[in-house]
Amino acid sequence: xxxxxxxxxxxxxxxxxxxxxxxxxxxxxxxxxxxxxxxxxxxxxxxxxxxxxxxxxxxxxxxxxxxxxxxxxxxxxxxxxxxxxxxxxxxxxxxxxxxxxxxxxxxxxxxxxxxxxxxxxxxxxxxxxxxxxxxxxxxxxxxxxxxxxxxxxxxxxxxxxxxxxxxxxxxxxxxxxxxxxxxxxxxxxxxxxxxxxxxxxxxxxxxxxxxxxxxxxxxxxxxxxxxxxxxxxxxxxxxxxxxxxxxxxxxxxxxxxxxxxxxxxxxxxxxxxxxxxxxxxxxxxxxxxxxxxxxxxxxxxxxxxxxxxxxxxxx
Amino acid sequence: xxxxxxxxxxxxxxxxxxxxxxxxxxxxxxxxxxxxxxxxxxxxxxxxxxxxxxxxxxxxxxxxxxxxxxxxxxxxxxxxxxxxxxxxxxxxxxxxxxxxxxxxxxxxxxxxxxxxxxxxxxxxxxxxxxxxxxxxxxxxxxxxxxxxxxxxxxxxxxxxxxxxxxxxxxxxxxxxxxxxxxxxxxxxxxxxxxxxxxxxxxxxxxxxxxxxxxxxxxxxxxxxxxxxxxxxxxxxxxxxxxxxxxxxxxxxxxxxxxxxxxxxxxxxxxxxxxxxxxx
Numbered sequence: 001x002x003x004x005x006x007x008x009x010x011x012x013x014x015x016x017x018x019x020x021x022x023x024x025x026x027x028x029x030x031x032x033x034x035x036x037x038x039x040x041x042x043x044x045x046x047x048x049x050x051x052x053x054x055x056x057x058x059x060x061x062x063x064x065x066x067x068x069x070x071x072x073x074x075x076x077x078x079x080x081x082x083x084x085x086x087x088x089x090x091x092x093x094x095x096x097x098x099x100x101x102x103x104x105x106x107x108x109x110x111x112x113x114x115x116x117x118x119x120x121x122x123x124x125x126x127x128x129x130x131x132x133x134x135x136x137x138x139x140x141x142x143x144x145x146x147x148x149x150x151x152x153x154x155x156x157x158x159x160x161x162x163x164x165x166x167x168x169x170x171x172x173x174x175x176x177x178x179x180x181x182x183x184x185x186x187x188x189x190x191x192x193x194x195x196x197x198x199x200x201x202x203x204x205x206x207x208x209x210x211x212x213x214x215x216x217x218x219x220x221x222x223x224x225x226x227x228x229x230x231x232x233x234x235x236x237x238x239x240x241x242x243x244x245x246x247x248x249x250x251x252x253x254x255x256x257x258x259x260x261x262x263x264x265x266x267x268x269x270x271x272x273x274x275x276x277x278x279x280x281x282x283x284x285x286x287x288x289x290x291x292x293x294x295x296x297x298x299x300x301x302x303x304x305x306x307x308x309x310x311x312x313x314x315x
Numbered sequence: 316x317x318x319x320x321x322x323x324x325x326x327x328x329x330x331x332x333x334x335x336x337x338x339x340x341x342x343x344x345x346x347x348x349x350x351x352x353x354x355x356x357x358x359x360x361x362x363x364x365x366x367x368x369x370x371x372x373x374x375x376x377x378x379x380x381x382x383x384x385x386x387x388x389x390x391x392x393x394x395x396x397x398x399x400x401x402x403x404x405x406x407x408x409x410x411x412x413x414x415x416x417x418x419x420x421x422x423x424x425x426x427x428x429x430x431x432x433x434x435x436x437x438x439x440x441x442x443x444x445x446x447x448x449x450x451x452x453x454x455x456x457x458x459x460x461x462x463x464x465x466x467x468x469x470x471x472x473x474x475x476x477x478x479x480x481x482x483x484x485x486x487x488x489x490x491x492x493x494x495x496x497x498x499x500x501x502x503x504x505x506x507x508x509x510x511x512x513x514x515x516x517x518x519x520x521x522x523x524x525x526x527x528x529x530x531x532x533x534x535x536x537x538x539x540x541x542x543x544x545x546x547x548x549x550x551x552x553x554x555x556x557x558x559x560x561x562x563x564x565x566x567x568x569x570x571x572x573x574x575x576x577x578x579x580x581x582x583x584x585x586x587x588x589x590x591x592x593x594x
Contacts, residue, residue, distance in 0.1 A: 026419045032497050033418030040409035040428060040468060047465035048431045051442035058442065110332060117329040118322065127580045128337050131344070134576045136526040138544035139565045143343040145551065146350065146558055152358060154346055189339065197584065221321075243433075250435035253528045257548055271437040278441055279533070291438040302433045309429060313477060 055288050063285035076289035085265060086273065086290065093269040095180060096255070097248045100187040104244060105237070107188065108195020112233075113225075115196070116203050126197070133193040141257035144186045148172035148258075173259050176266045183258050183267050187251060191244060198240045202233035235312055242305040246298070270294070344569070351375070351563035358558060374559035375567075384564055386539050387546035391568075394456050394542055395524040398463035402524075403517040405464065406471030411501055413472065414479035415487070425476070432469035436529050439465065444533050454536050462530050467520040474519065478512035479505065515582040522572055543568045 023030065059076055061069035080086045115126055132140060147155050156169035172182045206228065214224045252271040255261065261268035261276065270290055278287035350358070354371040357363055378384050412418075413425045443462055444453060452458035486508070487500040495503065506513075531542045541549065547568060550561045 027417040027421070029412075029416035029497060030418040033412045033416040033421065036408040036412035036416070037424050039405040040472060041424065043405065043464050043468050044427055044431050047443070047462065048434055048439065051439050051446055052434065054442040054445070055438060058445075107336075111336060114329040114332045114336075117325055119326065119329050119333065123581070123584075125333050125337070126584060127577070129333075129340055130584065131573070131576075132340055134522055134572055135344070135569055136544055136572060138526070138528050138548055139347070139569050140343060142547060142551070142561060142565055143347045146562065147343060147346060152361070152558075154364070157361065157364060189343075193340075246433060246435060250437040252437055257551070274437060274441070275529075275533075284441060288438075288441050291441070295438075298435075302430055305433060306426060306429050310426070313480065
């Protein structure tokens with residue numbers, strides 16, 4: 001970028017020898033730029049980059065709480081690979097993540113579609129539907145823990161006594177058949193509004209002429225959705241699905257509060273296993289190996305996602 | 316008229332779907348509030364299920380006098396407000412630099428900030444905990460205030476970068492032609508114009524800090540120093556859950572977030588759609 005003439009004129013004092021060279025090398029706004037960016041750089045280094053590298057090191061050690069770490073290379077990873085409980089946790093994490101994200105995607109599209117249709121009080125409805133996204137997740141998880149309660153929970157009350165759908169109550173979170181579906185349902189409940197609001201923004205940005213042109217060509221509502229709406233929000237969809245995949249895969253609170261991974265490991269996902277290994281079993285090295293086990297996949301996802309997010313901005 | 320009939324059908328379907336979704340979304344909060352006003356007796360005998368008769372306020376009394384709830388409330392306010400102020404200040408400056416200023420390394424820093432935003436806490440909480448221990452900040456609120464910027468700052472920065480980019484550059488150039496410095500242009504022109512964006516970003520940072528659970532669970536071992544989410548969750552570790560006072564605590568924890576949200580909904584929705592993702 002060339003230096004705007006106005007700027008040079010505004011600060012004639014700076015156009016002496018040294019600073020001209022520096023400005024050419026580091027860019028016209030380098031002083032204010034570095035000044036403003038330094039706090040972020042320090043935070044990123046000390047709160048993310050350093051802990052991240054430290055995590056990789058610790059995952060290659062045998063480390064009990066209170067004892068200095070002993071370097072063991074990839075031993076933790078190798079041991080985990082053949083550990084049946086860990087394997088189950090990996091599978092559970094994938095089931096939890098893709099089950100949740102799939103439903104959130106569908107519900108999000110539905111939410112965006114109804115919010116773009118000609119309704120009254122649009123911002124009221126938008127506001128109501130966004131509440132699960134702003135409410136504290138712990139509160140929501142506790143609410144569902146109470147709703148799902150086997151003996152006094154309102155879900156059983158509704159299904160058994162009010163609607164007579166079930167002959168007797170179900171221990172939603174304590175029975176192996178229903179536990180995973182229940183925690184997935186709570187994750188969907190909490191996460192779908194984010195999908196909806198993002199798709200809504202994308203749909204609003206689609207020019208009305210495209211829909212009019214499609215209508216003139218005789219396209220049905222379904223065809224317009226298929227050929228105008230979906231391509232129009234394609235990029236947002238990719239971004240939101242990838243973001244939510246990362247968030248859901250690493251979601252700790254919902255599962256920790258609802259089941260702690262039970263019954264019998266049926267809902268044990270990797271973040272909860274990390275926590276339990278670190279603070280239950282006190283094996284820190286192994287715990288971090290659990291957290292970092294799928295790092296290559298996470299890194300690829302983050303890189304792809306970051307590209308899409310930056311591309312989305314540059315337009 | 317075919318078109319109008321289709322419109323009526325479409326609207327009816329839309330309202331039906333909206334009502335269903337709204338019931339699903341609101342029911343847990345309705346249920347939480349109803350429960351908080353029920354006595355233990357009412358709950359156990361499954362009477363007056365959907366509207367407490369009579370209204371019992373004993374849960375709130377118990378919560379406020381017999382538990383450490385009020386200390387937790389104070390802790391949460393202190394941690395969330397401090398880390399929000401920190402994140403908003405640092406994030407605003409950084410976002411402006413990354414969105415507008417021209418200097419070597421800008422692109423790299425922008426990518427680094429974004430990637431930082433995407434790194435999940437579940438892989439950072441153990442090393443961060445060790446780090447806080449080494450600094451003597453584990454088991455103290457200052458440890459949380461120090462750690463929360465790891466997710467609030469990248470988020471605020473990313474959100475505001477989008478906001479600053481949407482403000483026409485000509486405004487600043489005009490100000491600088493009139494003799495303003497680069498900083499003056501930022502401080503007097505851009506900052507006032509982006510007040511709604513900064514407010515939205517700050518509110519999101521506040522919500523994130525207020526709702527944070529994992530770091531607070533791991534870092535804090537002293538019962539009195541807990542934040543609200545961890546404190547509430549600690550009610551369920553006993554054998555007998557006091558659902559009544561747990562739900563009254565849940566109501567009081569949700570209130571500030573929902574109140575801020577209702578009051579500033581427009582800013583928050585616009586902020587999220589403008590800065591969160593844009594395609």
